[in-house]
Structures are given as structure tokens and as C-alpha cells.
Amino acid sequence: MLDFLEQRGVEVVDWSGRELLDAHEQQLGEPHSRERIKVVPREEMLATALGRR
Numbered sequence: 001m002l003d004f005l006e007q008r009g010v011e012v013v014d015w016s017g018r019e020l021l022d023a024h025e026q027q028l029g030e031p032h033s034r035e036r037i038k039v040v041p042r043e044e045m046l047a048t049a050l051g052r053r
Contacts, residue, residue, distance in 0.1 A: 021049040
């Protein structure tokens with residue numbers, strides 16, 4: 001299934017990418033005494049999860 005998606009240019013986020021995003025969201029929340037601040041823009045979310053940030 002992943003090969004199918006990759007052949008069509010779909011960027012796939014695996015579990016380690018999800019963990020990167022989670023850590024990033026937690027870091028965003030720290031200065032505001034919040035558990036996290038969710039990243040909403042799709043491009044920013046993908047860039048973070050795929051290690052481009």
C-alpha cells in the first residue's frame with residue numbers, strides 16, 4: 001500500500017514522523033504553560049513530521 005501511495009506522489013507520515021510532530025507541538029505549548037499547541041496548516045504539519053523543519 002505504501003508503494004502505491006509513494007508512486008502517486010503522496011507523502012506518507014510513519015509513526016516516527018508522528019512522534020516528531022507531537023514533540024514539536026509540545027515544544028510550542030511550553031512557553032504558554034500548555035500541554036501543546038496543535039499545528040493545523042497541512043504543509044507545516046507535513047514538513048515537521050517528515051523532518052524538514
